[in-house]
Amino acid sequence: MGRRIEKIYVHCSDSEWGNENAINHWHKARRFLFRIIGGGYQISTGYHLVVLNGKPFKNEKYIRYLDGAIETARPFSGVGAGVKGDNWESIHVCLIGKPGLFTDAQLETLYRILASHVKNGGLDIATGIKGHYEYWTDRDQAPRKTCPGIDMDKLRSDLARYIVTKNVAQVAPVRQDPRRTSYDVILDAINFLLGGKRGK
Numbered sequence: 001m002g003r004r005i006e007k008i009y010v011h012c013s014d015s016e017w018g019n020e021n022a023i024n025h026w027h028k029a030r031r032f033l034f035r036i037i038g039g040g041y042q043i044s045t046g047y048h049l050v051v052l053n054g055k056p057f058k059n060e061k062y063i064r065y066l067d068g069a070i071e072t073a074r075p076f077s078g079v080g081a082g083v084k085g086d087n088w089e090s091i092h093v094c095l096i097g098k099p100g101l102f103t104d105a106q107l108e109t110l111y112r113i114l115a116s117h118v119k120n121g122g123l124d125i126a127t128g129i130k131g132h133y134e135y136w137t138d139r140d141q142a143p144r145k146t147c148p149g150i151d152m153d154k155l156r157s158d159l160a161r162y163i164v165t166k167n168v169a170q171v172a173p174v175r176q177d178p179r180r181t182s183y184d185v186i187l188d189a190i191n192f193l194l195g196g197k198r199g200k
Contacts, residue, residue: 007090008117009082010110010155011047011132012148018096019056020045020071045073046081047092051109053102068105070113083135099149111162118163125156 013023024045054067074080082092093113095102102110117123132147 003077003079004089005076005091005117005121005123007086007128007130008114008123009086009090009092009130009132009135010148010150010152011082011092011094012099012102013050013094013096014098014147015096016098017053017055017058017060018050019052020047020050020073022056023047023050023094024073047094048072048074048076048078048080049091049093049113051093051095051106051113053096053106055096067103068109070109083132086135095148099146101149111159114159115163115166118159125160129156129159131155 015022050071050073052066052069052071054062054064056063056066076091080087080090080092082094083090093110095106095110097103097106114123114129118125118128123129129152131150131152133145134152136145
């Protein structure tokens with residue numbers, strides 16, 4: 001049975017460097033579980049997509065072509081482990097970086113990911129695009145988080161303008177193949193919009 005995706009949560013790695021493999025190690029240490037189709041669990045990255053900042057490794061120089069690149073982690077069909085209490089109908093996108101300190105290329109990639117889900121996945125901008133911190137803020141309860149350090153009201157407003165000015169509906173390709181899920185189409189659209197930069 002497929003998942004109905006109603007939200008995208010935006011996260012940050014809270015690190016100056018990183019990549020999906022590094023996050024995988026960090027999350028394995030925290031025992032983030034991933035339910036395997038057919039039964040059982042494995043431990044893996046709690047996010048579905050990771051957006052690089054050009055510094056994938058500790059103590060290494062900036063690599064320009066990796067700034068804004070996407071690495072895939074969990075498949076969209078798999079339940080994430082990004083927000084305890086609201087993972088079943090959501091997917092999680094993590095920006096590498098300290099809260100609020102992201103590159104222009106990362107933010108462009110984030111807007112393209114979100115715009116593709118709004119236009120191709122039917123996500124509602126007002127209720128379907130959330131920052132990690134908003135899960136608890138909306139419920140007025142602890143823990144008090146700031147992740148990803150972005151003013152999400154401004155992001156949602158900017159995203160609505162971005163979709164109109166970039167004419168996202170006409171840019172994203174849609175394939176008609178009954179074997180493919182809507183999320184395969186969205187990943188293809190993201191890959192197309194980024195000029196084939198999507199990783200693994």
